[in-house]
Amino acid sequence: MREITYAEALREGLRQAMTADPSVFAIGEDIGVYGGAFGVTAGLLNEFGAERIIDTPISEAGIAGACVGAALTGMRPVGEIQFMDFVTLTMEQIVLQAAKVRFMFGGKASVPMVLRTPSGSGTGAAAQHSESLENWFVHVPGLKVVMPSSAYDAKGLLLAAIDDNNPVIFVEHKLLYKTKGHVPEEMYRVPLSQTNVVREGKHVTVVATSVMVSRAVQAAEELAKEGIELEVIDPRTLKPLDDAPIIESVKKTGRALVVHEAVEMGGFGGEIVARIAGSEAFDYLEAPVRRLAGLDIPIPYNRELEYHTVPQVENIVREARKLARGEY
Amino acid sequence: MPIPIILPKFGFTLETADIVQWLKHDGDSVRAGDPICEVTTDKVNMEVEAPEAGTLFGILYEAGATVPVTEVICYLLRPGEAKPENLPVRSTSAETSPAQPMTTPSSAGEKSAKDVSATPVAQRVAEAAHLDLSRVQGSGPGNRIMRKDVESALAQPPGKVRATPAARHLADQTGVDLMTLAGSGPRGRIQAADVQAVTARQTYIEPIYDTPAAAAVAHDVPTTHSSDSATTELPRKVKLEGMRRTIATRLQKSFQTAPHIFFDAQIDMSGIERLRATLKARSEKVSVTAILVKACAGVLLRHPWLNATIDDETINLWPTANIGVAVALEAGLIVPVVPNAERLAMRAIQSKVDDLATRARANTLKISDMMDGTFTISNLGMYGVDRFTAIINPPQVGILAVGRSVRQFVPDAEDQPVLRSFMTVTLSADHRVVDGAQAAEFLQDLRGVLEEPSLLAW
Numbered sequence: 088m089r090e091i092t093y094a095e096a097l098r099e100g101l102r103q104a105m106t107a108d109p110s111v112f113a114i115g116e117d118i119g120v121y122g123g124a125f126g127v128t129a130g131l132l133n134e135f136g137a138e139r140i141i142d143t144p145i146s147e148a149g150i151a152g153a154c155v156g157a158a159l160t161g162m163r164p165v166g167e168i169q170f171m172d173f174v175t176l177t178m179e180q181i182v183l184q185a186a187k188v189r190f191m192f193g194g195k196a197s198v199p200m201v202l203r204t205p206s207g208s209g210t211g212a213a214a215q216h217s218e219s220l221e222n223w224f225v226h227v228p229g230l231k232v233v234m235p236s237s238a239y240d241a242k243g244l245l246l247a248a249i250d251d252n253n254p255v256i257f258v259e260h261k262l263l264y265k266t267k268g269h270v271p272e273e274m275y276r277v278p279l280s281q282t283n284v285v286r287e288g289k290h291v292t293v294v295a296t297s298v299m300v301s302r303a304v305q306a307a308e309e310l311a312k313e314g315i316e317l318e319v320i321d322p323r324t325l326k327p328l329d330d331a332p333i334i335e336s337v338k339k340t341g342r343a344l345v346v347h348e349a350v351e352m353g354g355f356g357g358e359i360v361a362r363i364a365g366s367e368a369f370d371y372l373e374a375p376v377r378r379l380a381g382l383d384i385p386i387p388y389n390r391e392l393e394y395h396t397v398p399q400v401e402n403i404v405r406e407a408r409k410l411a412r413g414e415y
Numbered sequence: 416m417p418i419p420i421i422l423p424k425f426g427f428t429l430e431t432a433d434i435v436q437w438l439k440h441d442g443d444s445v446r447a448g449d450p451i452c453e454v455t456t457d458k459v460n461m462e463v464e465a466p467e468a469g470t471l472f473g474i475l476y477e478a479g480a481t482v483p484v485t486e487v488i489c490y491l492l493r494p495g496e497a498k499p500e501n502l503p504v505r506s507t508s509a510e511t512s513p514a515q516p517m518t519t520p521s522s523a524g525e526k527s528a529k530d531v532s533a534t535p536v537a538q539r540v541a542e543a544a545h546l547d548l549s550r551v552q553g554s555g556p557g558n559r560i561m562r563k564d565v566e567s568a569l570a571q572p573p574g575k576v577r578a579t580p581a582a583r584h585l586a587d588q589t590g591v592d593l594m595t596l597a598g599s600g601p602r603g604r605i606q607a608a609d610v611q612a613v614t615a616r617q618t619y620i621e622p623i624y625d626t627p628a629a630a631a632v633a634h635d636v637p638t639t640h641s642s643d644s645a646t647t648e649l650p651r652k653v654k655l656e657g658m659r660r661t662i663a664t665r666l667q668k669s670f671q672t673a674p675h676i677f678f679d680a681q682i683d684m685s686g687i688e689r690l691r692a693t694l695k696a697r698s699e700k701v702s703v704t705a706i707l708v709k710a711c712a713g714v715l716l717r718h719p720w721l722n723a724t725i726d727d728e729t730i731n732l733w734p735t736a737n738i739g740v741a742v743a744l745e746a747g748l749i750v751p752v753v754p755n756a757e758r759l760a761m762r763a764i765q766s767k768v769d770d771l772a773t774r775a776r777a778n779t780l781k782i783s784d785m786m787d788g789t790f791t792i793s794n795l796g797m798y799g800v801d802r803f804t805a806i807i808n809p810p811q812v813g814i815l816a817v818g819r820s821v822r823q824f825v826p827d828a829e830d831q832p833v834l835r836s837f838m839t840v841t842l843s844a845d846h847r848v849v850d851g852a853q854a855a856e857f858l859q860d861l862r863g864v865l866e867e868p869s870l871l872a873w
Contacts, residue, residue, distance in 0.1 A: 341581055370584035372580040372581055413601065
């Protein structure tokens, strides 16, 4: 099967959705002429024209508000927030309007919009262009939150998100845009709320999201040389969460490590740990459930400090090895 | 740091146990789960197992010694670990009857603290709190005990045990008392594997007799011959160890120390069959075993010398009948107990017997299900056995071996043939306690009840 990048997979998914359904359109800063800050929408302006690939002024509140309004009138907008940091400016529209309209109108209205946005550090973009704020949205009833970790999932989940009649926050990762993977050409969907067991193993369950999935897989490959088998699990959709495969896995391994880039304090890892501890997997635990996540500081500009602020492969290796060896 | 091996607390009321024999000796290498020594209480013989692989050293008590539970009895060196310079000493002076400490007892307290590597501050904190450092798992380089390890050990509330949820779950299912285990996890935390090590060998069950199936689960010992023609004529060798050894030792001891006397009685079961048929017509089921438990319990209270246990010094005459029921398993035979059977209605006995048998087969019996039996019934009637003799389950003094029921024509009062159902039971009694006439009276009484089942109601 052909290999394309995560960014190309997203573009292909968006193109297929827009071709198949005239109500789908894209809106965001520099997505037209410039092709998007990370090139996801490159070339789409020529294909679909300025009415369906809409460049906006620098106003995230405007992008989000336009999406909510268009969705309420029957369109399927795909908004882009250039950096996840600037979802801060969309919050009123997303949290108070998009998430609640369907409930407050008794189901008579819905907001079938997707808000795409790249999260994460590793590009030297400093504290205001590197945040991972997915858990802010996880905490809001009425929103769905998706975090694809591969090119294949990126396209399949984007198409499923566009199909969905609820507002979906679609969290991409800057470091993943150029990673390649096998992606079918047809218009396939990866269903929302379907947790993926990326790699099977018997010693430690590693639940990872976004860019941490590939880091966990690399860690698993290193530890396999020592005879330690990690089971790597990617929830893919953070909300609504399909936790059954995670619980099943922990029942098998008895040990769990949750890895994400976002700050550990108040992060999504706490939710996973609580699901495990509150489930029947509790009876099978052989060690405390551990988290490995971002430090509780703004992402530093200094590249060395930035590197050490979020989990890297070697951190996952060390932490998983300690769990497997019974050192916790 | 060498791993201390303690005398496990096999039951709630157990205070001390006697060491029967050491199965492993100083310098022997052992695998995890290997029996190290055999110990006995007034109830059962059990084996203390190696919690992990290593080399045995520092045996602190000789065979015959009476040792308080949870006392360290020996140590295990981990693979590659050197023997410490200071040999271990006993932590308390147990009953010194035939046993003398094998090591020179010199200033016990100080020595044991020096056996382990700890930072000065850790030693000071431990000393102030009277904490035995040998029970603390070190987290520093070379497992050195750091201050935080001592503080963490002290933070453990008294009466609480450090165990993983998996270990607790397993212990709950199998009835293992976590307090009796030494944990192999960090800071001495009990892991599921530590519980499994206990349950896998079923050291707490009371096997009575030999079965070929039990032998099959023991470890095969490879023969030295390898040519095909030779092996076909050689026996398959199975090492006598673990549960099989326990069975062998107990039965041999019982049969050699208790002079067995045997009494057969053929009992007319026609009345019982009518009773069962009546119940069956009402969709109620009562087994012959349950009826025998009920009948024996009532009768035993009138014959206290058969409802007894014996130890070296004393005969204990029990005021209640706790009837053991032999249950055959793949791995051997165990005898769960129906306690206070004389106080239970037939229906309650039936459900208790069913419950015990089910849990015996599921391997989820607790040690409390096997404690304090005063008499045992072994029913092999369902296998078509006509009659057999059983070996007494020590320290009890009587066991009833039950054969199948057979229909026979017998003459009635007018010498006309009538069809009746007969069952042969064989009582084995310990002649040290039970006289022939007492045994005969017991059987006569039992026959009376079984032939007139309405007496069961009394």
